[in-house]
Each structure stands twice: as C-alpha cells, then as structure tokens.
Amino acid sequence: MPAFAYQALDANGRTQRGVLQADTARAVRGVLRERGLNALSVDEVREGGAAGGAGWRWRRGLGSAQLALLTRQLATLLGAGLPIDEALAALSEQADGERQRGVTVALRARVSEGASLAGALREFPETFPDIYCATVGAGEQSGHLDGVLDKLADYAEASDALRQKVLAALAYPLLLTLVAIAVVTGLLGWVVPQIVGVFQNMHQTLPWATRVLIALSDFVRHWGWLVLIVLGLLALGARIALRGETARGRWHAALLRLPLIGRVERAANTARAMRTLALLAGSAVPLLDALGIAAQVVSSLPMRQALRDAALKVREGGAFSRALADSGQFPPVALRLIGSGERSGQLPRMLEAAAQQQQRDLDRWLTALTAVLGPAVILLVGALVLFIVLAILLPIFDLNRMVK
Secondary structure (H helix, E strand, O other), rough: OOOEEEEEEEOOOOOOEEEEEOHHHHHHHHHHHHOOEEEEEEEEEEOOOOOOOOOEEEOOOOOOOHHHHHHHHHHHHHHHHOOHHHHHHHHHOOOOOOHHHHHHHHHHHHHHHOOOOOHHHHHHOOOOOOOHHHHHHHHHHOOOOOHHHHHHHHHHHHHHHHHHHHHHHHHHHHHHHHHHHHHHHHHHHHHHHHHHHHHHHHOOOOOOHHHHHHHHHHHHHHHHHHHHHHHHHHHHHHHOOOOHHHHHHHHHHHHHOOOOOOHHHHHHHHHHHHHHHHHHHHHOOOOOOOOHHHHHHHOOOOHHHHHHHHHHHHHHHOOOOHHHHHHHHHHHHHHHHHHHHHHHHHHHHHHHHHHHHHHHHOOOOOHHHHHHHHHHHHHHHHHHHHHHHHHHOOOOHHHHHHOO
C-alpha cells in the first residue's frame, strides 16, 4: 500500500499537511473528507525518478543527526523483537517532522508490499546512501539485521560527531575573521574620515602612515562596492571551476600539501574511509564492494582515486594494505594496522582501530589548527588597529611639537 503526502484545508481555513497510506490518491481524498478536510494536493511519496506520474519527491534527505537517530531507533525496535513493518509504523508515529514521517511511512509501504528493507532504502538515495543499502542488505541475508543496524547506528553517530567537530573547530576562526573584516572596514569607511579630515586642512606634510591611511580610507569609501563585486565574481568563478573534476582534484591535492590544513583533511578522510570499511567488512559485504562505497564517502578526490585504484589492485589479487600504500595518500600508521589485520584475519577490527587512531589524530590537529588560527587573526587585527591609531596620532604629535 503506497504512501501519499497531502495538503488540505480545515474548517478554519488553515493548511494541514501529513502522510497517509492508501491504495490510491482517491482513497486518501476520501479519508480527508471524512476528517472534514478539503484536499488541496495528494501525491505519492517517492524520491528520484520513479515511474508513474510526477509524484511528490523529497528535494533533500534527512540531516545527519536525524538519520543517526532514526537508525538507532530502528535498531532498538528490531532488537526488541518487533517485525520490520511494525517498527517502521512506530517510527512514523513518533517522527520528528513531515519529511521523516513521509520517509518512514513510504518505507513501511514498500516493505508491506513485499520489498526487502534494503530494496526500500534504495528508493530514497538522497536520504539513505549506498553504505546503508549495502549494510542492511548484508544484514538481511545473514539474518542478523538488528545487530547490523546497531553497528550502522554507531557509524552514523560517529560520522555526525566527526562532522560537528570539524565544523565547531572551524567556526571560531571564521567568525573571528568576519568580525575583524567588519571592524577594519568600519574604521576605514566611517571613523577614520571623520578624524583625518582635520589634518588635511592643516596644509602641512603629513606622515607617510597617515597618508597611507587616508588613501586606504578613500579607496574603501569610493571603491569598496567594486571590491565586493570582484570578490563575489571570483568566488562564483571558483565555484564554477571547481565543479570540474580536474580542477577540484588539483585544489584538493593542494589542500593536502598544506602544513596543518593538509593533516586535518587527510586525517578526517582517512577516519571516514576506515570506519566505512570496518562497518561494511564486519557486515560481510565483499571488500571490493566496500571499497567502492568507501570511495564515495571520501571528500578528497586524490584519496578517493587512491581507494578506487586499490580496488583494481585487490581485484587483480594484490594485498589491500600494499595497494593503499602504493598510493601514498594514507597515513603509515593506518596502513600498518590494516596490514596486521590482513595477516591475522581480523581486518574489520583493525580497520576500526585505524579509524579510532585517525580520529585521535584529527582531534589533535583540530586543536592545533584552532590554537593557531584564532591568535593569528587576533594579532593581525591588532596590528591593523595599531597602524590606524599610530597614523592618527603621529600628526597630533607633530602639531604639539610645532606649538612648542
């Protein structure tokens, strides 16, 4: 029984939205009339290019935190012995938001029609990435779906925590930079002209610092708008250029070569790849398939290509750790852990150990990056403010000497 998203007007003229299961859209309209609602639109819930009408499609998937919570709840309900359709029904009743409710109702509808949970997840690619479908499919085949979902929930929560940690570490320097730009621009555009205008009427030679400050102030007031336009065009051009894989690959390679930012980028991508491989390998997903999925979750194109090249070498019979080592893109410590896992037959456990080790490195490098960027921005702003103050005070000192 498919799921339909509806919009309707109640007796007071307020818009009501929701999701209902029914055989047809006409049946949904009948249910709405029985509830005293006047249907405005009724569309089948699906994502992507399903056949059969325009339908109602999710423009974007669930957030990472919502997806982690949904996975944990589903794993808990299945672990308690509930059938899949009943677990999905319970999740739809306590869903947080229309999007999550629509997804869970649609999943239950597909499962009730006889589809596997993995097959139902594949109909929502923007919400459930390939790692979800592959892991759930392996869990269904092995008969340990609840345990696999529990691991998947751990993976989703760890991935969300990693993302939040990176964003939190970069938020402070970025905010500090924006405030510094606003302060300096305000000083040059509004404060400085009010003060240095007095010196220009003194008909004497001003110090070089004051002359530079006046020139900067005039430039900001008269051509600041042009600078903003040029910066906007440059940002737009860079964004368009980075859509191409060649330019984006060169940009990512340049980031990896930077002293501190490169270490953060490499550690974050390595942790993400190792955790993905650990989850898939521990869920009995073939290594070649796991490498293909892990390459998709890595944001750095050189490291993504390294995983794809490693998959080709593994297919030809090469060792996984050696294939990764040949690329030169992954840290030696992670490679040694993977090699020991291959030799001992405990590859999933050592992949998880490699992910945890890279997570610790990432925490350390993020702390160092924050410790460097924050004071650097403060020192730069302090130097600019000091220059402005000195440029204003120097003519006053000269005037005092002339009076004496």
